Amino acid sequence: MDPTDPDSFNHRTELLSTGRTYHFVDQLPQGYDHKRHPTLICIHGFPDLWYGWRYQIGPWTHRGCRVVVPDMLGYGGTSKPNEPEEYTTKKLCADLAALLDLLGVYRAVVIGHDWGSYTAGRFALWHPERLLGLIMLSVPYTPPSKQYLPLTEVVKRAPNLGYQLYFEQLRSSEEILSHLGKFVGLVFNTPGSKKALDFTPTGALEKLFQDTSIPDKLPTCLTDEERRYYLQQLGQSMQGPLNYYRTSQLRHEEEQAASLGSQLRNDLPYLFLWGTDDLTVVTSVIAKSNKFIARFQDVAIEGKGHWLMVEAKEEVTTQVINWLERLMAHGTPTRTTRL
Known part of the structure; x- marks a missing residue:
């Protein structure tokens, strides 16, 4: 398993019982025994791929874990329905449960980043019995809302989410695809870079696309090879990835209809990892x-x-x-750590 070589991982493509086809990496530890080795299912965010976990898959497998990493719906080698209603978290979570069924795994440690973090949190509500533990990166858990708040109102309260108003519009799929090189540079930018450009306020991203003084190849946290892989994979279509942002009311309606609770399972071990320079993380939301x-x-x-x-x-x-090893040996302590 070489992080610089996507082909060095064990790739599978399977039809799930939900009717969707998923591509995923399925990496087994040496002498795999489902009774002894925990399964980690890693869920990527936007605009990412299974490849976002390339640096973790090998080390976690070598430490005795089965590591399963899908391309989420709309990405890479996985089905790409055009309709936004196919991307609600209820349906995504049904896909993940079906993937575990296909693998013969009843309970797994679910790990998510960004949109994958949000999806992982909802998986813990829709399918609470399927988790051994929950790990969320960069996007903290938020409970279902009792009242629907339109995105326009959300952006008034959190102006740094203004870009989501653009993502919500269907025209953004083709426009972002036509400026994909610049877009990848903007979203994978390294914090603190002197050339960092803020695309988060309302209307900022469209202006950056039209600014010819900004090069298509911006400095990022990716190597040239990694950047090329993302451009190749995301270049298939941006409709699916952006459809996640077009489901807010649909998600709310599904959660209200199911009377989905807010509290995670009381015995569920939980870990949240976040970067102090991540502008998407609000400490008050972590506290909540x-x-x-x-x-x-x-x-x-x-x-x-x-x-x-x-x-x-x-x-x-x-x-x-380390968290998993403590969990297996003694249970998870409750505390906050700063590295």
Whole structure:
């Protein structure tokens, strides 16, 4: 398993019982025994791929874990329906449960980053019995809302989410695809870079696309080879990835119809990893999430931004495996750690 070579991982493509086809990496530890070796299912965010976990898959497998990493719906080699309603978290979670069924795994440690973090948190609500533990990166747990808040109102309260108003519009799929090189440079930017460009306020991203003084190849946390892989994979279509941002009302309606609770399972071990330089992380939201999680633990990684699996690859790899080993041996302590 070479992080610089996507083909060095064990790839599978399977039809799930939900009717969707998923591509995923399925890496087994030596002498795999489902009774002894825990399964980790790693869920990527936007605009990422299974490849976002490339630095963790090998080390976690070598430490005795089965590591399963899908391309989520709309990405890479996985089905790409055009309709936004196919991307609600209820349906995504049904896919993940079906993937575990296909693998013959009843309970897994679910790990998510960014949109994958949000999805992992919802998986813990829709399928609570399927988790051994829950690990969320960069996006803290938020409970279902009792009242629907339109995105326009959300952005008024959190102006740094203004880009989501653009993502919500169908025209953004083709426009981002036509400026994909610049877009990848903007979203994978390294925090603190002198050339960092802020695309988060409302309307900023469209202006940056039209600014010819900004090069298509911006400095990022990716190598040239990694950047090429993302461009190749994301270049298939941006409709699916952006559809995640077009489901807010649909998700709310599904959760209301199911009377989905706010509290995570009381005995569910929980770990949250976040970078102190990540502008998407609001400490007040972390504090709020603590109220709904009985076995809460968080680790703040100093000076790191949003793309923790790359920017802080050693810390993420080590923190997760140490947490798992403590969990298997003694249970998870409740505390906050800063690295």
